[in-house]
Amino acid sequence: MNPEYETHEHDVLIIGAGGAGLRAAIEALAQGARVGVVCKSLLGKAHTVMAEGGIAAAMCNVDQADDWRTHFRDTMRGGKLLNNWRMAQLHALEAPDRVRELEQWGALFDRTESGEILQRAFGGHTFKRLCHVGDRTGLEMIRTLQDRGVHQGIDVYMECTVARLLKYGDHIAGAFAYWREQGRFVVFKAKAIIIATGGIGKAWKITSNSWEYTGDGMALAYHAGAELMDMEFVQFHPTGMVWPPGVQGILVTEAVRGEGGTLRNKNGERFMERYDPKKMELSTRDVVARAIYTEVREGRGTEHGGAFLDISHKPAEYVKRKLPSMYHQFLELADVDITKGPMEVGPTCHYVMGGIRVDAETAQTSVPGLFAAGEAAAGLHGANRLGGNSLSDLLVFGRRAGLAAAQHAKKTGTPTIDAGQVEQAERELLAPFDRADGESPYQIHHDLQDVMQTLVGIFRTEQDLRRALTEIEKLRARAARMRVEGSRLFNPGWHLSRDIQCMLTVSEACTHAALARRESRGAHSRLDYPKLDDAWGRKNNIIVKKGDAMALIERPVVEMPDDLKQILAEDT
C-alpha cells in the first residue's frame, strides 16, 4: 500500500452524518468507542435537514388513547405486513424515549396548551402522533444531534466520500475515501462500520432528494457481500411541486394535509373519496400518490399535470405559523400565496423502503463488523413507509447500531488493511481522468434518470422493467468509458463519475426486484399484476452479489409471534 496515504483509525466508523449517523455516533461514543463520522457534505446539511412534518412517537400528549401497540399496528398495516415485525415493535416501543432525549439535548418542539410536546395528525397514523417544529422538524433534529455529537467528541470528516469498504477475510477492516476538496485519498481503519448514507432518489428525474442520495451505502455494502432487501419498494411522495419546471419535485410536506389541506382535481372534485373514502387525504402515501397520478393520466389533472392542494380555508396567520417554509417556498419559487389559493402538486421520488438487510436488535448486516441504520437499512417500513416514521427510525435504529457497533469493536482486534484492495479502488477512481475522450458523467446521469422515471416509476409492467434492465446495462457500458475533465481539486464532474456507479447498482437492484415481484403491494404497483398476492406477502426479495453478477433470492418474511398477531387483528 502506498505509505503516503493519510490514515485514520477508529473503533467505529460511521458513513453518513444525517439523523441515523449522528445518533449512532453519540451512542457509540457513550459506550467508550473512538468514533469517526465521514460525510459527503458539510456537517448539518444531510438530507435529514429537509424532513418537514415531524417525528412519529406514541407520546400520548394529544390523543391519550394512543400507545405503542397502535403505532406498531399502523406501521405494519402501512407496510402491507412485509415489515420486519421486530423492528416495527422496537420502533414503536422506543420512539417516545428517543424524542424525550432530543428535548433533553436542547431541541424545542411546538407545545400543547399544557406545555407538553405538541403532536399532529399524519397519513396512516390512527392518532395525532407527530412531534414537530412547524414544518422544519428535520432541521431541529439535525442541529440538536450535531451539537450534542460535536461536544461529546466525535471526529467529523466533512466533504469526504467513501469509495470502497475494505475487508480482511470476511470481516470489515476499514474504508477507502477521497477528500472532495483536494481530491486526495484517505484510508480509515475501523473495527466496525455503520452505514447511514440514506437513499437512492437521485436515480430518478423528479425527486425531492439532494445530490447526495445516490445509493452509496447500499452499493458499498453490496460489493462488500451484504444483502439488499425490498429494493422494489420506492416511495413516491404524493405532493411535490410541479410548476414551474425549475422547482419540479421539491417536497410539499404532508403536514399540509395533516393540518387540514384538501386535494381536488381540475373539476373541483375531492377525488380521494374514490380511492380511500375513510381516510381521504390522510390515506397512506402509496395510495395518495397513485390517486393523483391516476387523476392526471385520466385527464382530470391541473394545467401543469398535478392536483390542487388547498389550505387557504384556514386562517392566514395559522398557515404561516404552522407551515412557514411552505408559505415562503411557494411565494418565492412559484408566485403562489398558499394562504389565498391552492398549490399544484404531483408525485416525487422521495424514499426507499428497501436497503441493506439487518438484524432487528443490533442493525448488523450479514457481513461481520458492518452495520446499517436509517434509510440505508431495510425492514422497518415493509412495502410503504408512513410519514413521520423516518425520523423516529433514524433515532431508534441509529442508537441501536451505535450500541452494537461499539460492543462489536470491543471484542475485535485492530484490523489489517489489504493494500491490493486499496490500489484497485484508487485505479477505478482515477480511470475517468486517463481517457483521452469519452462521455460526460452528466449525460449518463441524465439518461439514467430518464430510464428510472419512465420505466421504473409509480406504475410498472414486465415489459417496461425488462427494457429498463437492458437500458441500465447499456448505461453501465457507457459509464465504463466516461471521461472526466479538469483536476482532482473540488471537481463535481469527477465526484459524479463515481456516484453514477452506485446509482447504477441500486437502480439495477430495484429493477430486478420489481420485475420479480408479480403483485401490487404498497409502493410497488404492477399494472400487469394489480392485486395483492398472499404468496408474495410471505416473501422478501433479496439481492446479493454472486461473482460479478447480481443474483436475486427469496427469503420468507419472519413469522410474527401470536401476541403481536393479536394486536394486528384488533380494530382501532
Add this chain to the structure above:
Amino acid sequence: MAEATLQVFRGGPESGKPVDYRVPLVPGMVVLDALHSIQSHQAPDLAVRWNCKAGKCGSCSAEVNGRPRLTCKTRMDSLPLDQPITIFPMKAFPLIKDLVTNVSWNYKVNQKIPPFQPRPGVEWKMDQRDVDRVQEFRKCIECFLCQNVCHVLRDHARREEFGGPRFFVRVAGLEMHPLDGASRARLLRDELGIGLCNITKCCTEVCPEDIHITDNAIIPLKERVVDEFYDPLLMLVRKIRGAKTA
C-alpha cells in the same frame, strides 16, 4: 429560447477570473439551476456547493450581482437579464475553488459554545410563547451569509476575537431557552467579542430565514453582558457581598 449570460468566478486563491457562460432560460429557473446547467453542458468541473435546492440546508450561498444570496432561492427572472449576472464566492471566507470557500472556521467557533444545560430538576414543560422566541433563532440554516457580510469579519477579518452573527444567534437560542441554566455572558464578552458589533444590521438584511439577528439576538445579548459585568448597582452589591463576577 431566451438566454441569459452568467459571469461566474472560476479559479482558486492564487489566480482566477470571471468567465461568461450563456444559459438557456426555463420558467421558474433559479440561479442554482443555471449553475447546474453550466456544469452539465459547459464546465463539468465548476465547483458549487448545494444540497436541498429548497432553501432548507444553507449550502449554496454566493454573491449574485454583488448581493449575498442563496442561489437556490434567487429567481433568474428577478434579475436584470439584459446584462451579465455576476456570481462570485462569499468574500469573507478563504477561497478553495470557483464558488466554494473554506467555512471550517465557523465549526470551530461553534465548538467554543457550551451546549444546552437544563437546570437541575426541571419539569419538561414549556409555554409556546416562550418557545416561539427561541424558535426564531433555531430557524438558522447556517448559510453563513450573515458572517459573510459582517464588516468585522469581511473587512477586518477579526476571526480570532469575534464569533459573528451566526453564533450570536446560536448563543441567543441557548440563553433564552426556557429551561437552560448556564450563563454564556463571559464567553460572549471575551471569546466571541460581542462588543465589536456596532449593530449596523447588515446581517439581518441578508438572512434568508428572516431572523431579526440584530434586534432579537445581538442587542439582548449585549444587554446581558452589560448587566453581568458593567451594572454599577450590581457591581456594588457584589463588592459588599465579596462575590466574584460571573
